[in-house]
Amino acid sequence: MQEIVGSIFSFGAIGSLSGVLIYQNFLKNHPLRDIVFWSQLLFSLSGLLDLMLVLRINFFVVIDEAVSRMIGRVKWMPLLVLSSKLCPPGIEGTFFALLMSIDHIGLLFSTWLGGLLLHMLNVTRTQFDNLWFALLIRSMMRLLPVALLFLIPRADPNLSVLPAEMLKMKKGDDDQKNTEMASLIDGS
Secondary structure, eight states: OHHHHHHHHHHHHHHHHHHHHHIIIIITTSOHHHHHHHHHHHHHHHGGGHHHHHTTOTTHHHHHHHHHHHHHHHHHHHHHHHHHHHSOTTOHHHHHHHHHHHHHHHHHHHHHHHHHHHHHTTOOSSOOTTHHHHHHHHHHHTTGGGGGGGGSOOSOTTSOOSOHHHHOOOTTOSTTOOSTTHHHHHOO
16 A cells, blocks of 8 residues: 555656756746636636546546656746745845745645535545535635735746846945855955
């Protein structure tokens, strides 16, 4: 059984890597808002692949893992690119940690809501009658972020989003000198 689960996760990892390659080779020059819209839509539809498992079409477990991971990675890449463009110089690590914290809080919150939904639909370890309905609700809930797409700029993904004066970091400016990294910069 462990070998089977390991094989399924390895297909998921291949799907995740494929998502990064698809973004890098084909999608990096497309508008971020369009990529997020279509990937969120596909992410929602890929959740319906779980219905194949509930309907006992077991071959789809491998396809589901690979496709879900690939679409998830394609969905996540434009957000990382946009956040790197929004990040002022010098706080990249803090900004990335903030993004990861927000993402993990969202995952934790969705896990709790999923557990509450399963409890409300009376889905247990032995009772699966309403599992199909829970999967349908989950797939529909994945469409909710589409309502927030207006927050993503329609600009060219290769252009900087920050104003030019925020991007200028001259070596030796007293007002912008990073005292934490001074010994590394000055060589002393």
